[in-house]
Amino acid sequence: MKKAGARIYTFLIFLFLYAPILVLIVFSFNDSETASRTVWGGFSLRWYRKLFEDRLILEALCNTLLIAVVSAAASTVLGTMAAIGINSMKRLPRRVMMNITNFPMVNPEIVTGVSLMLLFVSAVRLFGGRSLGMGSLFAAHITFCLPYVILSVLPKLRQMDPNLYEAAQDLGCPPVKAFFKVVLPEIMPGVVTGLIMAFTLSIDDFVISYFTSGTTQTLPIYIYSMTRKRISPEINALSTVMFAVVMVLLIIINARNARERKIEKAQERHESV
Amino acid sequence: MKSESKLLSAPYTVWMTVFIVLPMLLVGYFAFTDKSGSFTLENILNVGQYSNVFLRSIWLGAVATVVSLGLGYPLAYIIAKMNARRQNVMVMLVMLPMWMNFLLRTYAWMTLLEDNGLINSALAALGLPRIHMINTAGAVVLGMVYNYIPYMILPLYSVLTKIDKSVIEAAQDLGANDREVFLKVIMPLSMPGIISGVTMVFVPAVSTFIISKMLGGGGNLLIGDLIDMQFLGSAYNPNLGSAVSLVLMVIILICMGIMNQFDDGEAAEGGGMLI
Amino acid sequence: MKKYHLNCNLFMVVCLTLCLWLAPVQPLLAGEAASGGFAVQGSKAASGGFVAQGSKATPGGFVGAGKQAASGAAASAENTAAPDRGVTINVYNWGEYIANGTDGSPDVNEEFTRRTGIRVNYTTFDSNEALYSKLVGGGADYDVIIPSDYMVSKLIDENMLAELDFSNIPNFRYIDERFQDPDYDPGSRYSVPYTWGVVGLFYNTDYIEEEITSWSALWDDRYAGKILMFDNPRDSFAIAQLLLGQSLNTTDENDWAEAAALLKQQKPLVQAYVMDRIFDKMESSEAWIAPYYSGDAAILVENSDSIRFVVPEEGTNYFVDAMCIPATSSHKEEAEAYINFLCDPEIAGANMNYVGYSTPESAAKEYMDEEMVENPVYYPDEEILERTEVFVNLPESTSKLVDHLWAEVKMGGPGESMVLVAIILGFLAVYIAILVYKRQKRKRELT
Numbered sequence: 001m002k003k004a005g006a007r008i009y010t011f012l013i014f015l016f017l018y019a020p021i022l023v024l025i026v027f028s029f030n031d032s033e034t035a036s037r038t039v040w041g042g043f044s045l046r047w048y049r050k051l052f053e054d055r056l057i058l059e060a061l062c063n064t065l066l067i068a069v070v071s072a073a074a075s076t077v078l079g080t081m082a083a084i085g086i087n088s089m090k091r092l093p094r095r096v097m098m099n100i101t102n103f104p105m106v107n108p109e110i111v112t113g114v115s116l117m118l119l120f121v122s123a124v125r126l127f128g129g130r131s132l133g134m135g136s137l138f139a140a141h142i143t144f145c146l147p148y149v150i151l152s153v154l155p156k157l158r159q160m161d162p163n164l165y166e167a168a169q170d171l172g173c174p175p176v177k178a179f180f181k182v183v184l185p186e187i188m189p190g191v192v193t194g195l196i197m198a199f200t201l202s203i204d205d206f207v208i209s210y211f212t213s214g215t216t217q218t219l220p221i222y223i224y225s226m227t228r229k230r231i232s233p234e235i236n237a238l239s240t241v242m243f244a245v246v247m248v249l250l251i252i253i254n255a256r257n258a259r260e261r262k263i264e265k266a267q268e269r270h271e272s273v
Numbered sequence: 274m275k276s277e278s279k280l281l282s283a284p285y286t287v288w289m290t291v292f293i294v295l296p297m298l299l300v301g302y303f304a305f306t307d308k309s310g311s312f313t314l315e316n317i318l319n320v321g322q323y324s325n326v327f328l329r330s331i332w333l334g335a336v337a338t339v340v341s342l343g344l345g346y347p348l349a350y351i352i353a354k355m356n357a358r359r360q361n362v363m364v365m366l367v368m369l370p371m372w373m374n375f376l377l378r379t380y381a382w383m384t385l386l387e388d389n390g391l392i393n394s395a396l397a398a399l400g401l402p403r404i405h406m407i408n409t410a411g412a413v414v415l416g417m418v419y420n421y422i423p424y425m426i427l428p429l430y431s432v433l434t435k436i437d438k439s440v441i442e443a444a445q446d447l448g449a450n451d452r453e454v455f456l457k458v459i460m461p462l463s464m465p466g467i468i469s470g471v472t473m474v475f476v477p478a479v480s481t482f483i484i485s486k487m488l489g490g491g492g493n494l495l496i497g498d499l500i501d502m503q504f505l506g507s508a509y510n511p512n513l514g515s516a517v518s519l520v521l522m523v524i525i526l527i528c529m530g531i532m533n534q535f536d537d538g539e540a541a542e543g544g545g546m547l548i
Numbered sequence: 549m550k551k552y553h554l555n556c557n558l559f560m561v562v563c564l565t566l567c568l569w570l571a572p573v574q575p576l577l578a579g580e581a582a583s584g585g586f587a588v589q590g591s592k593a594a595s596g597g598f599v600a601q602g603s604k605a606t607p608g609g610f611v612g613a614g615k616q617a618a619s620g621a622a623a624s625a626e627n628t629a630a631p632d633r634g635v636t637i638n639v640y641n642w643g644e645y646i647a648n649g650t651d652g653s654p655d656v657n658e659e660f661t662r663r664t665g666i667r668v669n670y671t672t673f674d675s676n677e678a679l680y681s682k683l684v685g686g687g688a689d690y691d692v693i694i695p696s697d698y699m700v701s702k703l704i705d706e707n708m709l710a711e712l713d714f715s716n717i718p719n720f721r722y723i724d725e726r727f728q729d730p731d732y733d734p735g736s737r738y739s740v741p742y743t744w745g746v747v748g749l750f751y752n753t754d755y756i757e758e759e760i761t762s763w764s765a766l767w768d769d770r771y772a773g774k775i776l777m778f779d780n781p782r783d784s785f786a787i788a789q790l791l792l793g794q795s796l797n798t799t800d801e802n803d804w805a806e807a808a809a810l811l812k813q814q815k816p817l818v819q820a821y822v823m824d825r826i827f828d829k830m831e832s833s834e835a836w837i838a839p840y841y842s843g844d845a846a847i848l849v850e851n852s853d854s855i856r857f858v859v860p861e862e863g864t865n866y867f868v869d870a871m872c873i874p875a876t877s878s879h880k881e882e883a884e885a886y887i888n889f890l891c892d893p894e895i896a897g898a899n900m901n902y903v904g905y906s907t908p909e910s911a912a913k914e915y916m917d918e919e920m921v922e923n924p925v926y927y928p929d930e931e932i933l934e935r936t937e938v939f940v941n942l943p944e945s946t947s948k949l950v951d952h953l954w955a956e957v958k959m960g961g962p963g964e965s966m967v968l969v970a971i972i973l974g975f976l977a978v979y980i981a982i983l984v985y986k987r988q989k990r991k992r993e994l995t
Contacts (some may be wrong), residue, residue, distance in 0.1 A: 020379075029532060081285065085283070100293060108477070132687055211686075215669055217669070235377065258455045261358075527979055
């Protein structure tokens, strides 16, 4: 009885979460001249075909990916360095640094966006330069990605035995080499987590990009300008493809993980025997 | 290691000074100056005229947060009680919708909620009366809950899975019934999850500016819309916009302060909250 | 804090996804170049060959043609294509305001790129005020913008427009005489008219049986919840002002307050304040009646048999949208080439055929559907034009007042400063109370 209730509840919540996605996917196959959102005109792949011919959408997608790659990479390097520095700080400066790091995460996105826009526009006015665009987007995205990188690297640094690094140096390892041979492998999971988190955040960001993009179009901005009129089913098609790819990969990875876990368990059992 | 490592954070410090501290100072500067750059309190005083917008935003944000908590807690609890394999699948299913652009998902809700939308068409086909849903405050709350509920479920889930089963068993052995176990054991232990869930839903919900435009019909002005209006919208006035942003920030920081007080020292461990 | 919501597996997934995504996209974009047969990417030799082919020489010469020559030339298979000049101009226009290749119309921007080798980054805005904000505060450098009359004069007053070099815009001669020396830009130094039109009412005859003749239909509670309104202050206030018999350009504060009161009274009946979303909402019968610009009848009335357009008897607003170049433009010559291109009667005709607004060039009418040219919706007669008023730029203090009143309309009445103070103090009080309570609890625990 209780279990059935739980099942129904879970089902209802997931229905709520997936209903609009289902609508998006279904209407990406809609065969309708007027690109209607609510009237079904039969199955077709025309929007998928159109998608790959649409220069504007593909350009926006490329911009989005380029920004995501660059800002994820930059914020990971910068953030990892910062995390190491913060980790070796004394209590008070560390608290100050952590507060600055946390600030953009608690601050409403729109305020961050607006404040960066004020900064960039003032900078353009003061120092010349053409306008906002790729440059300001890179800076903005790196800024809001940095805290996430630091917060995923720091715990790993704390878990690490500080003597390891000193031991390596005592054995005659130069500091840089000691870092790459000893410290980096230890904190690698945190770095990778930060990198990928930065990447996803950057790809999905709308609010901050909206205020700092100038004339550059990223995918979310392009979609926004469409929502003011009507969204072309091409965008539905694009999201459907992306969604499908994410889902398939999730299933593959999940299955692989499950198998690994099984093997691990078997080994554990083996060892305990 | 110590002295040279500290230098590693220098670029970061410079970066954050330029791109976080400086912009915030600029917001402050704009809020307290007029068009010509001379000092004025007019903007801050004018924010008061928009108190309705603040009230509505805070109210809708709070409702959305409570609804998300009410809907999300049971689900997180159900997931946490499943076996490890199914847990993973479920968590993934909760996160999966976030990989679709949120503007699109909100737009899809428009399709569903409209007077001639899919839900009403379905109702009409079943012979039921149509319900007016789009362009109401309810639709805005629905949009907020829909977009931010994963941020509620996930922290709750990660706290709930960490609760030691033996603590619950001990409580039961000591004669506590289900209700008491939940109120006296599970709930207090999951408090950190509730705190971060509530903040992660409340902050974006209060400051959103897309959801109200798309699902609220533009008549339900929220703080986010007001700020957008002053910067890139129909009433260009960055000074007033900065003042509104400043007040919004103050309100949110106080809220965060309050929330953190419910959290008994756990968060401080995680790197120190702002207040 | 947010670190809870993404676990490691998912990150891997996203990474892989995007790798997969990158793979098909890049060859696709690069493929644009290859498909034309000019596969010699970036080679200097190639550009020499193209110059000969670029039959229509463009002002400014072929500077920088070598870099992306291949991709530009290949944009069209025809050999009249001009080589890519490595210049992209940013064009900022109203939504649904240019022929884009659908419904059998030409793709104007693509044609421009094909003929001149100048790429176009085309973006849209939805109100004059939004254009102004983005231009002043958004740090965007547009090369061509298309504001309406009163915004043109505002921009001229604020020194934000570049004076046009008409030797680069020879097609200006096709502009009808009555548009050549407009009030908003005396002597036509900064702007070239793009379209003109009037504001009217669209309504759906399936649901509204009576004949609509007055703006007051927007206040009719039989249509409650099915009424749309403009989402910008000037256009919305104009409707209330027409009903009240005021001038659209009044500077009397009481007039504006009166109009605002009328709009507030209307608010409960209004389904939504929208701009271009009107197309979607009217076509799906989500809304029954909405004010909008006459030219959009081309899309609305012609797509649906039951939608009708009318200019109410109280009169209306007459507008001219004109092409300008912001003073910050760094590609002025190319921008002028674009303006010139849009003034080409053949292009203007084909463009207006799709856009549906009235053209200021009689020469362009030759290239348009006769039906459209003779339709009073697109070319209102003298009798209607007599009842119209043009917006002029309002003085600073008035426009501040209008912005404020407009926000008030949208939020439903003015707010009390005290309420906001009370909210903040309330939160603070709770915060302090908790702090005090906790301190005392700790003390008790210690003792």
